[in-house]
Amino acid sequence: EARALPDFADHERVVAGRDSARGLTAIVAIHSTVLGPALGGTRVWPYAGFDEALTDVLRLSHGMTNKAAISGLPLGGGKAVIIADARAGKPRAMLEAYGEMLATLRDVYVTAEDVGMSLADADFLHTLTPNVTGTTAGGSGNPSPVTAEGTFLGLRAAVRHRLGREDLAGIRVAVQGLGAVGWALCERLHAAGAALTVTDIDSTRVEAAATEFGARKAGPDAILAAEADVLAPCALGGVLSERTIPALEAKVVAGSANNQLARPEDARRLADRGILYAPDYVINAGGLINVAAELSPGGYDRDAAMAKVATIPDTLDEIFRRAAETGATTAEIADAIAAERIAAARSA
Template identity: 65%
Template sequence: MLHATEPRKLKVPAGKSTLVLDDITEVASKLQDFDQHEQVWLGRDAERGLTAIAAIHNTALGPGLGGTRVWPHESFEAALTDALRLSRGMTYKSAVAGMPFGGAKAVIVADAKTDKTPELLSAYADMLAALEGQFYTGEDVGLTVADADFLRERTPNVTGTTKGGSGNPSPVTAHGVFLGIKAALKQQRGPGDLVGVRIAVQGLGSVGWALCEELHGEGAKLIVADIDAQRVERAASEFGATPVATDAIIAAEADVFAPCALGGVVSEATIPTLKAAIVAGAANNPLARHEDARRLMERGILYAPDYVINAGGLINVAAELAPGGYDRAATMTKVAAIPVTLSAIFERAQAQGRPTNDVAAEIAMERIEKAKARPA
């Protein structure tokens, strides 16, 4: 068990803030999911109830950009592992999408329904302000657009806001996933529409719901699960979706399994139960382990790498930081390229007999190494 009781203190925000900010990179390096991360920060504020981890994985392409997740992890080690895995995924996501940003992610260890107070968010804003230049963040699981607005009033390195930003990135993420599912179906079946295609959507949050709207609009048959029973009932009413239990959706009789909740659901234990021929969804890190993509391949199941198919939200918020500011039309043109990128990955993986996530990671690293080789 890891403990963060005595990390080396490197910097404390100026002023009267009660925040303590520590470098815990050495602590993080002892975990299996540490992957040459450049820096890992722990922010603590006992008075305002904050415990937050910001993991900066790789900034070869630019400053770290990634959302902030609010989740009541069962242990410090679990929260740190989550931050490490998510930040690495952001590096790959940005590189494959051609964005001039590196990979970073933050986790606030709290229950978003009961612990997320203005005081806690104010403490987190102090932490973000101290990390300005290293890390830009925005909405994620447990952190709403309203929260992003609150943070943006207190620190400049927040994206996806309604005031001066591009707003909620979830519909853009969902649209990219929608296009990616169609690309995966085309790879498996050839050209065709979505009418009658059975798609099991796990998670009906902002992205999952927006995805269901698009899929339903083109005639897909939806199977849905969520921990919120009211959302499931609403999906059944509005989309004619078939509800199933949260622990049964991965084994549903479907053509596509679309994980849109938390990660780690596709594992050595659950892969044998999959009936879908495609795994393609919005969740970050849906695979419990990297090698699970090979297990999917060996079963003839096509996997759309998460950081490729769900890059729409990143593309959207990154556009806010572009010279000249946010351009909606240019952003959606970049999102429309997601299926093109996926198709190239699918073809390369098939030709080489390799898992799709290996090919996607290889493409990401090629771009990162190229950036490192450029003269300073």
């Protein structure tokens, strides 16, 4: 049966790497280098097949172009996948072969950690090729608190825009997922006086949040429809869908999870219900901003990275304003601003 490969016509370059002796099957997708070298992590995942891996890496690399552009970074978008089960261990030889592949792309692609790729892996790859960020040597450290800070600032901007409230005292926030980002977001929200309702599939985290933040506990299935002013998805993608959106109680969606919309048209479903959606790749860009700071001429500077993160609410304000003026969704406006920046750089 003939199957069509996913469309990669708008990618600059897609490179497949195979080294059967060393067990490597990898794809590096470079979506755009118009604004600078393409930055995006390497995902190690046991994809069912090459097509599935290709589909994923094309989608993810395109997303990175938008994320870098909207964040005002001098970077393009790329992403890599290695078809392997990270839990079964990553053979050194496989990573070595991958490092050699990365070295051939050193002028156009810079990698970093992603699902299945650890700090130790990044450190090892960095011994083979310089185009690796998020390493011990690079110095940017764990991105999650930075992502949480950007998400917190963005959530506050969304509350100001939609609810007309300058502070978060008494604002009810439902947080889905108490992992690295979700927990750090709760710390900030709690300190700001927000009233939290939380969930996680790991009940020990939920109990800890109840103790630490006085959070109300919700079941994983109940969080999306929880009585709250703000919903902060900080677990998985695809949570905002035709099925879930009608039941949302919140007037604002502002969280760190990637790919929150199940389908692009779900942005319209949210807008039609009067729910303000802070586009995921805008509000969660803190981690990218932090790792990108390693590439600045003077090297990583935490204060400079945090100053850049502090502009996330300004970007969101512009998106919210333009969406209100034009009737377009916030997701459409974010995509449009990213596209404008790339078009401007291309013509300059």
